[in-house]
Amino acid sequence: MADLDAVLSRVRERVLPDPDERERLRATAADLTERTRAAIADLPVEADVVQVGSTARGTWVSGDRDIDLFVRFPADLDREELEEYGLAVGHAVLPDGHEEYAEHPYVKGVHDGFDVDLVPCHDVAEAGDLISAVDRTPFHDAYLTERLDDDLAGDVVLAKAFLKGIGAYGSDLRTEGFSGYLTELLVAELGGFRPLVESARSWHPPVEFDPEGHAERTFEDPLVVVDPTDPTRNVAAVLSAENLARFQHYARDLLANPREELFEPLTSEPFDSGAVRDHLDRRETTPVAVVFDAPDLVDDQLWPQLRRSLDGTVRGLNDRGFDPLRARAMVDDDGERAALYVEVETATRPAVERHEGPPVAVRKHADRFYESYADDVDPDTYGPFIDGDRYVVEREREFTTVREYLESDAAGDIALGAQIEPPFADRDVLVGDAVATLADRFGRGLREFYEPHP
Amino acid sequence: MADLDAVLSRVRERVLPDPDERERLRATAADLTERTRAAIADLPVEADVVQVGSTARGTWVSGDRDIDLFVRFPADLDREELEEYGLAVGHAVLPDGHEEYAEHPYVKGVHDGFDVDLVPCHDVAEAGDLISAVDRTPFHDAYLTERLDDDLAGDVVLAKAFLKGIGAYGSDLRTEGFSGYLTELLVAELGGFRPLVESARSWHPPVEFDPEGHAERTFEDPLVVVDPTDPTRNVAAVLSAENLARFQHYARDLLANPREELFEPLTSEPFDSGAVRDHLDRRETTPVAVVFDAPDLVDDQLWPQLRRSLDGTVRGLNDRGFDPLRARAMVDDDGERAALYVEVETATRPAVERHEGPPVAVRKHADRFYESYADDVDPDTYGPFIDGDRYVVEREREFTTVREYLESDAAGDIALGAQIEPPFADRDVLVGDAVATLADRFGRGLREFYEPHP
Structure with a gap:
């Protein structure tokens, strides 16, 4: 049987972006940031731009080509203006982009072969002051950047590749899997990919992690990871019981029988x-x-x-x-x-179906039931007869x-x-x-x- | 709608034995008693004979032709001798009779057109001293004889005819209905047939009657009538919930729509x-x-x-x-x-059936389940896959x-x-x-x- 360390090291080679890929991304992000600053300069308000997400933190899986730039407007800017200025910047930076809608409308487009999101948000002082959910992202980013050194960042990439391989990556409501932020928090909390799968193989849901020890409520979800930037939010709220069980299954499988294929999505031909x-x-x-x-x-x-x-x-x-x-x-x-x-x-199904009435002893209900099915009312029904202590009929089935x-x-x-x-x-x-x-x-x-x- | 009193009075005419029938039965019972005494005289032990059951108490339904005679032997007679002497008397009185078996063997035969049971028992001083269950019968008889005047006896006959009519009479284990003794106790306790059906229409099982107020245990049955001669026995123990419900149904039916046919057993042709x-x-x-x-x-x-x-x-x-x-x-x-x-x-049914395994989190069971159905072990099974938090397979159905x-x-x-x-x-x-x-x-x-x- 293959050794886990050997497997992980081969997987790392494949999924960790190499220096070239990093440099290409860095250069593109720098260029985009510059263009965004220029567009901001044309606005009647102050704002700054910050790169967020896995490509900002070096935790992307080789081949991913997403660059997320957040444009931070003053906290007191009203929503309408924020949306107007946000879209203006977006269209200036990504002239071929199109609008999508999360909490606010934003512009998405392609630049130098990268998929770029240009998202407006409010620049709030603390996570507690959020005006909308996207305002939280820069806090997530700051929290993780502080905790993930190069080793842990590499393990995050392994974890993401593993979750993609087993089909449990993605917090969209089709997948109901692990979000990138959730994955990064779990790797940081447990100290790496291997400790994470070693822990997961014997989890007994509900499992709760609270990195900051600040939970302000209880959660009903099978996996709970209290958001370090928001004591009332479970980062794993979208994760289905099924995907959690799937992760546990494959964690055991990987440890029992380490192999690279678990890090590669199944590709199979459609059925004819x-x-x-x-x-x-x-x-x-x-x-x-x-x-x-x-x-x-x-x-x-x-x-x-x-x-x-x-x-x-x-x-x-x-x-x-x-x-x-x-x-x-x-x-x-x-x-x-x-x-x-x-x-x-x-x-x-047959033409008749059994329908149980009330116990004969419950006189008012029993009388009503009996009379509604009596022979002279419904001659097509079998009964009412008595089964145990109840009236029962066999009546015509609808379908x-x-x-x-x-x-x-x-x-x-x-x-x-x-x-x-x-x-x-x-x-x-x-x-x-x-x-x-x-x-x-x-x-x-x-x-x-x-x-x-x- | 017919008046209940008028209906009952017509039913009485049909089901109460007339003076001729009574006289014929009295004469035959006297003759049999005499013959039994003569047979007893030939035995080396003392014994007496007592007529018991509905024909002894005038509570039989016209046309019933059962005469029950009990031969009471001393309480200290051992079982073997009791059976020997009992059968000797039986065969002497009913030379064409045959042996049947209840608690003891006894002789059953036909005499002057009547079905006669000649049953040996022990003559115990109190019901508490019973040696076998049949010894109880003379106590039942004495208890009822004391409580049933002619009016109540007539109502017992009505009640029996009604229970026969609705198919709920008989404590044999095919019918699981009302025994004669149970019927007589209920009529005595409630004061007549009409009070009995008026009470029954709104019973909420479990219903308990304890005429002597001496119950020494609790009972699980839907109807409980504590035996006046035995505080540990429910006279209605054999009655099924279904027959109790049937009695309630027809009690309501009779009171709502009095008619004679409810006192006549359904006679219908067999199906072809x-x-x-x-x-x-x-x-x-x-x-x-x-x-x-x-x-x-x-x-x-x-x-x-x-x-x-x-x-x-x-x-x-x-x-x-x-x-x-x-x-x-x-x-x-x-x-x-x-x-x-x-x-x-x-x-x-289809060739496959769903079989649910344990939750994936329950590691020991989950591992064992997964391995026993894994592809290389059982390629004909679909799965194991994960549904909710469990392993599930679809395996070959046996039938x-x-x-x-x-x-x-x-x-x-x-x-x-x-x-x-x-x-x-x-x-x-x-x-x-x-x-x-x-x-x-x-x-x-x-x-x-x-x-x-x-």
Whole structure:
């Protein structure tokens, strides 16, 4: 078995930016900073510019090409002006850039091959004075810069490469994984990448770290890392239980069987329809898919709505007796179509369903139940009869096939996201082998579904 | 709507024995008592004879033809001699009789058209000195005789006719209903039939009566009537929650809509195979039946074993995902064949089944689970993957059709009664429309199944 140190040293060679890459980035960042200062000089207010994020701290994974520049305006500048001046600077520095929106609108663009974010914020004196969430970033930056020496910075890069490799990196709401800031805090707190994975393999969630020992509230999340710059914030709030478990699994795996491939994202070919059909034959389940136009939203808005829709669909299938086995939301690579994909264990149910009434002894309810189903009222119902101490009827079931249900209005009576509702109303419903045709668009999601790994 | 008093008065006319019937019974009982005394005179020990039961107390329903005579031997007579002398008297009085077995063997026979039981017991001074359970009967008899005047005796007959009409009369373990003694105690305690049903309609089980106020323990049963002759015994111990609920249902029904038919047992034709098929078409369920030779046992031994076997079969079907909807044990009129009859909602399951492992954080269990299903060990399993905080696999399902399961050894791995096991091993399994052929033998049970009522 390979030695962990040897593996890590080979990984380091691959993922740590070399002097050339560092120099290229430094030069580009310096140039951008200069241009930003020039643009600021044209404004009627004072401001300064600060480079933040992993490329500022030397904790980026080789090949990442993100430069984040924050333009700090006076704390008393009102929001409207801040946004106006912020965009003015952004467009001046990145003439081909476009506007995006976080807490404030900001400009994103490409410069010398780097992806550049030019974000306006308020220059507050302490983290406690934040006006908006982006104002926090320079404090994060300062905190980490002070604590990460070159060794720890190198370990942060290892940790990020590892989390990318296992698919748990990224705090966007599609991934629900580890943010860069979270990763850096954990490496700083535990003293390196190896101590981090050695610790993680035996965590018993909920696990809490509070580097500054200043937590001002309790948190319900499986992993809690109290923000050193904000005693009321859990830096790991977005991390799902699943990604935490995944990290623990692969931490153990790495320590038990060190190997470089754990630091490389799985790249696998999308499934074709034949592969889907092979799995359906082997599994003997009934696959169903509800397919509709994906609303034009950023992942952070789209995915929570897709997940809610998927959960509602699974619950609806379950309540109607179609026994969902496993489910996944999918979006095609172009972001054009979305699919709620579910395998159910049974696609049909009988014409009757059991419906339990109250105990006969609970007279008022019992009388009402009995009378509402008595022979002369509802001759198609079996019963009421007595089972144990209760009235029971077998009444007509509303949906006897999974298709009837998914095509019915009832399938839309779930908590869909506001922007999912309109395209969901025009949904296509596929049942059985017909889902194999989805491989054209959703081949990647289908592969992940049928080749699941931790 | 008919008036309850008018209905009861018409029912009384039908169910209360008329003077002729009473005289015929009195004469026959006197004759039998005389013959019994003569037989006792031939024994080397002293004994007396006492007539007990409803025909002794004038609380029988017209047409019942049971005479119970108890031969009381000295309390110090040992068991062997009691049985020997008891059978000697029995055979002398009822030369064509046969032996049956309760606590002791006894002789049962027909005399002048009456069904006669001649039962030996010990003549103990107080109920507290009982040697065996049958010794209690004369105390029951004495207690009731003292409390039931002619009016109450008439109401006992009404109550028995009502309980027979609704199918809840009889303390045998097939019926699990109201015994005669229980019925008489309830009528005595509540002061008549009408007060009894008026009380019952609003009972909230557990309901407890203790006529002598001397209970020496607590009971778990839904209805408790502490035996006036034994403070540790619940006279209603055999009564099922279902029959108690049935009694409450029909008590309300009678009071809301008084009618004579409630005092007449439902007589309905057995189902033929066409009727079964009609219901199957309407219900779209899959019926399954496990049919085997009924062991040659009295109902009190057979039915608890059948019920246990039915419960185990239903549990097995449920655990395997075949979703039983309703079930019933049946025995044909000749007592030759027995059927465990179940309708399931789904007769097939996919080739894979979900199997949840431990939370990833519980390291020892998690490691063991993961390793036992890892790719190189079990390539046919999907996963282990992570769902929430746990490992999950989809592994091969043992039985994908209900027939495979019912024909397998696993279907016999349930708590069958000792005497059910051998014939169960030679079972026939019917699935789907084939069950319609069962109408030949089990037409009555099938009608009760498909025309259920309270």
